[in-house]
Amino acid sequence: MRIVYLHQYFFTRTMIGVAGNRSYEFARRLVAMGHEVDMVTSYTHATRDEPLEWFETNEDGIRVHWLPVPYSNKMAFRERIGAFLRFAIGASRKAASLDGDVVFATSGPLTIAIPGLYASWSRGVPLVFEVRDLWPEGAIQLGVLTNPLAKWLARRLERLTYRNARHIVALSPGMRDGILAAGIDGGKVTVIPNAADLDLFHPRIDGASMRLQNGLDGRFCIAYFGTMGLANGLGFVLDAAAELKRRNVSDIVFMLHGDGMERPILEARARGEGLDNIIFSGPTPKHLMAELVSAVDVCMTIFKNVPVLRTCSPNKLFDSLAAGKPILTNMPGWLGSIAEEEKTGVLVTPDDPVDFADKAIWLRDHPQELKVFSVNARRVAEEQFSRDVLARRLETVLRQAAVKSEKHSSTRIAPAGE
Template sequence: MRAASQSKGTKGLRITYLHQYFNTPDMSGGTRSYEMARRLVARGHEVNMVTSWRSQDGAKKPFVTVEDGIRVHWLPVPYSNTMRYSQRLVAFARFVMASAKLAAKLPSDIVFATSTPLTIALPGVFAARRRRVPMVFEVRDLWPELPIAIGALRNPLAIRAARALERFAYRNAAHVVALSPGMRDGVVQAGYPTNQVSVIPNSADLSLFDPAGVDTQAFRRLHPELEQRPLVVYTGTMGKINGVRYLVDVAAAARDRASEACFVVVGSGQQEEVVRQAACEAGVLDRNFFLYPPVPKRDMPQVLAAADLALSLFVDLPAMWANSANKFFDALASGTPVAINYGGWQADWLHKTGAGLALPPQDTKTAAEEIDQWLARPRAERQKAGGAARALAEQEFSRDDLAARLAEILESVAVGGASPLGAGSS
């Protein structure tokens, strides 16, 4: 590594941060990269975020904005969750080419590349080699295990290529950040040294979601059709892997039980029309099951403040148990009890703290019954669960604390000049 990187110390690093799906709080979707990057800036570092402008508004040329001190380089590469898998691959390839060219030109002391998609490793490695600096790689999902598990990746040659790309990413990383213990284990099983992997899960924004400062009735005023019925809310993507169709069946079972609960989805995605049609056929749409468009991150606290129970859902696959869904941590921060329909480390935390409940992944009638029983608890018990959720967010998943941990890793790698495993090899 070049001497300049080592002599700069831990302050004033020039960080090239690659994330294809970067969002600001004014956009819908996860804001982990924004939150981490702005805290890196506050710590005294210079951050160049390389990302895609995904809106199909006709933009043809790259442009730059400054978001809370982050210099964001937007590359016009349209993308949406409604795209077919083949269209997504084209978008991945376009972004790889454009971002590699740009990132290689940016003065840098370290490159930080965050997946998904796994293809982000290609511009990350290219830029790191061109700038002669180390790369830290962040694993948000275990690719290619997940697309293989859901059947999106079936061709044997494509699977071999994806596994080769996974090994390439790890081999050329000076350090790997995993978003859950299960992801860490997957990285290690792929042959990466345990002592060069750190777990930094998605985190809880304690100030944005502070329950003390949120109007709990604002969301209901926007949607008077909800009245004052108990709200069970899912906020997020309706992709194939999220399995939101599950909630339609829960709503139907709850209706059959004469439950007063309303089931609300705030989001969009590839499966949106599938979910809408299923709800219509089940006779629950706009009765006890409601679909609303996604909202900017800044407005999400009002949605969760209105909820009696927040949901995190996935299809019934053990591979999903290692997930680190933003919606889980947003709910904790808002002091909203959480229900999930999968096992793993998040279920362990809910059982341990009483901050929510784990629902059966396939038995939607039992899930509806368990939700009804939970909503029927005395108010004091439900408030206690909400307090446990907020306490868990504060004690284990504070965004400030986890961002500081990430900063320390980047500073240590940049200053120490750790060499990527197999650097220089193809």
Template sequence: MRITYIHQHFKTPAMAGGTRSYEFARRLVEHGHEVHVITGHPDGDRTRISTESGIVVHWLPVNYDNSMTYGRRLWSFFDFVRRAAAVAGRLRHDLVFATSTPLTVAIPGAYAALRRRVPMVLEVRDVWPETPIALGALRSPPSRWAALRLEAWAYRRAARVIALSPGMAESIQRRFPDVTVTVVPNSSDRALFAGADRAGEEVRRRTPWLGDRPLVLYAGTLGRANGVDYLVRMAARLADRDPDVRVVILGDGMMRDQIRDLAAELGVLDRNLFMLGPVPKSEVVAFFGACDLAVSAFVNIPELRNNSPNKVFDAFAAGRPVAVTHGGWIADLIAANAAGLVLPPDDPEGAAAAVAAFVRDGAAMTGAREAASALGRDRFDRDLLFQDFERVLTEARRAPRPRRTRRPHRAGRRTVRRAGR
């Protein structure tokens, strides 16, 4: 198949951020498909094209970063819609694949699919607009109305929908029962993390403040939804309970300055809590290899419990236990498999006690590592989940093609319809 793959936030392993789209697109190429990715990139003032592992990538000059305000993000989303539609409309393809966030990617996806009369598959990485409404990003009634209309419009124009968690799929099917939804969660790239232990040892050797001390790692976005201030408050309790435990926050986002200020205020910054900037995926491997416990953090609201955080599956790939600060399917998975900790929401003191006890319990750590590794191997291996992903695309390719309605040509006050030939 010739596939146009639209993802505003596409990343290669040399860049900071999740690489799900890169890894799936690369595997599509290896299976004989032709893949064109359309994405945004802030560098330069014109579109450039490169080839990454056989993927033809169209880099559009659209600025975006995690520190942007909601207003600037919306501007970026619609700038990408305009530019992506122009590029996608020129490409010849057998199928269009559009992946959120944001859900506005469905607009150029549906346009390109209709133009070539081919199917579109839509991938939903969070339930939108439920999440931005819950976080206060969409406050006015008109913005919420428009977002809900866009959601309904997008789902009804998709031949298939891929959701990243069972809860996302259930939410979509409850509200849109005619939509065919398949769950393909984020996955564990075990090949990428095969050398994590060795790389982690090197990180510990070259980092004097770490050495052989226990390490708790958060690697991800520092946004309002993530509630990373919880980890800062936990670190403050750990400083009194077990001061040798190190907490590392690796990443960037709009809340970075506030988190740093809080850490300085509580006296833990560069004492037992260390904030590092975003690093390429290839370097993230080393930090997961060095850590004893990886953390997935979100604020405690129901709309975020269906997320499928990359960091959880990276931890599984590295064979590392996971602690979650929220409920939902990931928390249930961790608890059912004894693969880490479910920390008490809104209780940093209780979290500090649980973490301090866990990282000093050799038997519990060994068992949790084995359980995490088994989850990455048996349930979330990227090669296994890619088979489900490719099957959805193949099935969608055989789905009925969308019809393109011809508009009548008007001459004066008469309507003249073009005769079929």
């Protein structure tokens, strides 16, 4: 099977970027299964004056087509929209020039649907669309997308894509519910969550040297790994740090590891409030992250308290589970159930720094419970979120879409309202 795989932000384990490496991990496994994969992506580290010319590399058997389009989580919203549209236009031409039995487009951004639909229509092959976040609803609830015309256009694109995709992949049960709420039949949607890289993260990895390097000896460290953006709501962590400082708790420290547009704001606030129980570090390529994750005591999965974000499927959670790390999250729903029902960690009350501080102290004071959480975390990673198992599930979805296409002589673009 020939797969044209569209993802604006493709990164291998050795690259530092603005997104996780789900596309890389799945694509290399598809290649190992005997399929041909053309990845159409952007080179986000390009300079603004770099020519908009495609170049090609081979990454573990994946043919990767790169278009230089600068992008950073620190960009203003208008700059991001410009990057989305530049890539969408260039990727439409590139994707349509590639032979494939199926087009697989993964969002965000939602604009990846434009080259996905165009390639599907022009080549007469099916589109499988992957929903990593419920956009534009997320941008609307976060207050980022406010223009009425822009909201209308984004919602039209969302529904046009859902209706014309042969199949849709959702990254969480909540995302599936959001897709069904748009009028899509449940038989058209498969949940394939983010996955645990069981070969990279493991409880047996020794993090002692990283503890020394980061000044964590004798301190109980609760760490966040990932993007520091508006959606992540990491001011909540600083609120909890301030509460612990008010109580004169000096042996609990929060590590914020990564980058993003909110990091300078968070750093300035931590300095201004004298929060010496906050450590900023990173970012780091994923292949070097395992030892650092093993060095901390608990891993956080934190989001801004916005309803749509409760549907998220964050990479950081699954890496933490694979490493056997207890989980602390402020997200009720699916993520909270993984912590509480699977007994892998604790759920803190959103927007309640007192409860956050109480739970941090409880975790520090209950080492036996932490051991239970750790064992359960690795078990859940192996039983529910194995990257190899989920890659085979994706391969089945793509293969069935391609087989169904052979039974239809043409691919038709249906209006968004059909």
